Amino acid sequence: MLQIIKIEWLKVKNYRTFWVFIILSLLSVLAPNFIIHDIFVKRIPKDAQKLLGASVYDFPLVWQTVASIGSYTSGIFGLLLITLVTNEFTYKTHRQNIIDGWERRDFVLSKLFWVVSLALVAFLTSLIAVLIFGGIYGNTPFSFENCHYLFYYLLQIIVMLLLALLLAMLVKRTGLAIILFVGYVMFLEQLLVFIAKRYLGNLGGLFPLQAGDELLPFPVLEKVEKLADPNYKGPYDNEVYLAVLIIYIVLIVWGVFRKMLRSDL
Amino acid sequence: MSTILSLQNISKRYGAVQALSGVSFDIPTNCVFGILGPNGSGKTTLLGIVTDVLKADTGSFTLMDESPSALQRRKIGTLLETPNFYHYLSGYRNLQIVANIKQQSEADIPRVLELAGLTARQHSAFKTYSLGMKQRLAIAAALLGDPQVLILDEPANGLDPVGIAEVRNLIRQLAHSGKTIIMASHLLDEVEKVCTHVAILRKGQLLGSGPVNVVVARDNFIEIGSADNRALAQLIQQHPAFVQLLPAGDGLLQVTFKDAMDPATLNSWCAQQGVWLSHLQMSRKSLETAFLELTNN
Structure with missing residues (x-):
């Protein structure tokens, strides 16, 4: 595996697009927090804030805030992954890697390495965001309470990256894969969720990205729902959504291996 | 090791097109083996199956008397169809990737770049190379680690007459040094000048294989x-x-x-x-x- 990681590093080390994407991705985790702070802390009158209780950047709420915001912008990591994978098909280097002496499974492992790496980059950047924004904007001392939200975020981004990987492996062309991915993340899944919730009820919340969103409600919206109904609870326990996310991970990894191991390259 | 490659009953179909039907032949060690056939006869499909980029519908093959795996492919220098490299990386960095996949020392890169006449342009991005230079880089990649077996699919593609003569000389030198070379080509002149053995394909069927003068009787x-x-x-x-x-x-x-x-x-x-x-x-x-x-x- 170390050899595979070294080879992947050689592929991106001098690839400018990769580094531009990485910088944008890091900014996409950090920057929205300035805007959210501006809207929900600075612009809301002090009296109204009291109604909402603790600031969204106070510990322990900041864990949930940063994770929830991150889940909206994490798609950019998916775009980077699609670019890395479809590049191989465009340049036919996926064939050359096998010809030169990789097993087909090594190629899949090399891309799964990026899924894990990018998810960890997103996770660690979010952790830094929690420390920065909780430290600067928050008025409460540091606490690990609620830190599980960041792990939910990690799980959601892994599912999202795996979806991007599967799409890139199936479509192979960069432009089309990116359009389909952006379409799916931005509105297609929302549409499917809307239709499914209408006809199938709560099952509609179990789509891959929606399941993650259900685990990461934005604190203020959750509070508003609880203000309306103090006993408000999501349709399913968190364990259900977690289990569904893990099932998606297993299914997509299986699908990617099956596609790569069986088809002509 | 008596045979480098032994094919048993290999068949492959693309939709309505039968690309290969029941092809079987052996390639002995220390020969220059030409796979001949007109365009579309199944040469590249056959080499694609041998290098695991294509899956045969039926049949099997052995590489160096063993069932095929990445381990054997690392010991074979292969140039299949078109040069496939990362466009944004230089020739040198592309060869670094190949060397690492083959688990060969990067110290061999300057030697193969010199052989391919690319030393002066080794740090230019692959996308700036001419067609001939791309082909030369692919030949350099195939020679990395000095493999005992080479698979060359249309090695003279895109080269000018001087380049073609150079590649021909290089193949002769490699053959003299005891390497086994498997070469697919539709340029019979090229094959006539370097091959000791041939297999002839037409529309996916093997018409014959063996020493050149036995297969193609030329009284x-x-x-x-x-x-x-x-x-x-x-x-x-x-x-x-x-x-x-x-x-x-x-x-x-x-x-x-x-x-x-x-x-x-x-x-x-x-x-x-x-x-x-x-x-x-x-x-x-x-x-x-x-x-x-x-x-x-």
């Missing part, structure tokens, strides 16, 4: 002429080793004999029969003619 023939070719034609058919007589153009006769014929003996025999030859030349059917005869029948 020696002699071109003769005299003042009276009609008399000469009648006479030559009475020669004890006579097989076939064809007009050769320019008023000459093309005669095939059963055994190798010594021109001096033939000249003397004709003179004894009272016919004096004004033209006598040993000739050999070109591989191209023999190949066309074989693939058209």
